[in-house]
Amino acid sequence: MTATTSPTTRPSLRWAVSDVLTMIGRKLRHVLRTPDELIVSLILPITMMLLFVFVFGGALDRSGGYVDYAVPGVLILSAGFSASQTGIGLTSDLVTGVVDRFRSLPIVVSSVLTGHVVANLLRNLVSTTLVILVALLIGFRPAANVLEWAAAFGVVALYILMISWLSMIFGLLAKTVEGAGQFSFVILFLPYLSSAFVPTETMPDALRVVADNQPATPVIETVRALLTGSPVGNSAAWALGWCVGLGALAFVISSVLFVRRTSR
Template sequence: MSAQAHSLVMLRRNFKHLARNPTSVFNAVLMPVVVMLMFVYMLGDAFDVGVNYVDYATPGLMLLAVCYGLGATATAVSSDMTKGIINRFKVMDVSRGAVLTGHVVASLLTNLVAIAAIIGVAFLLGFDPSAGFLDWLGVLGMVVLLGFAAGWLTVALGLAAKSVETAGLAAVPLIMLPFFSSAIAPAEKMGPGLRQFAEYQPFTPVIETLRGLLEGAPSAGTAIIAIAWCVGIALVGYLWARSTFKKRA
């Protein structure tokens, strides 16, 4: 079998594991929807952002949807490394790269489902984007690139964790990082120190790029910064994951 065929087998395996673990499905898909309802439906009137709050918050909540599924990915990777399944794959002559790629692609597809749910709920809450067809293609491309980068970094974190329990905790900083960005409130409304952190952390340009695309007025400068961050994170995650996998496998 080719490496692509091995990757498809690993992808099917990962989806079966997800189906048997409703908690991970809740965290990846339903929890972002709950957060959206909490911020938009319950607390939206408390934020003065100059526009309908659901229009402002949706891009950040799309990014949050990506992050909420990462804990399950890190845990699944760590479980593979600690329960001996990798040794069985070696006997079966399964491509080592396929094991990692399967986790990344499963994470990415789960992210797309979660983001579709977020956008659907956003429309029910009054979301009114001005994006055209090309803008929506840009949103899809940005989301896929972000999910790919976050997936490789999470796989690397799962491989580096010493146990399944610590693997789940390793993804917590990535889940919390969107709350310290422009996802919920504009960075300029934050206090000193936090404002600068929000402005220069990697998720803020991604959110602002999505926000600009959905408003039909994308910024090339912000998009370049967002793409550069995603490519850099993906490269670091990939190299770290491959190096750690070779050492532990």
């Protein structure tokens, strides 16, 4: 007599990993079928980079080296804006009843959240790479070695994960897809209130306090230092603290909210 394996007797870890991979694949297929989000996430940072480098760059740095200063800020602006839209996909799944359908299946329900976040991370890293390639074409000349490039991408990835989990909170609280999208406007303007395009030392004192004490500034400073060969200083510790601390808190909150919303 041959024994059969029911879904409930499968190893839990293997089951969970399989469910997460399935959800990641589902979300990536959505991206390929609706590439408008990817196109927007590319057009916006490239347009901003060209604007600051060629329109404002001459006034900010007459030596022509402003592109090296601006590119790290553009990368974080791009990554943050795209990551802030993660919650929109979750809200869409909630209001259209897709999540209810998933709950009727023998899957690890938390894989729905993880699938959205990881798929968005992969999409973001691809767009970040493409933005860097365009930056190289317009004169960006990084001095980073292989390890520094890997560290820079690691910091960008942590920032993406932090913003993505924060976005999930808004996606779970919102009743409509449009409501979930409001979070992206907040994140879009966050890098402008940082050292992304001008040093914080040039800002008024009150504004500088805000700029020096928000997540984008240490993240940008760390990426800039890694790519340009400058001393990292304590910006890396602050960047990791913000990304890991705030990201972990957002993960816990979004997990609790997801359970509450889907148990109604």
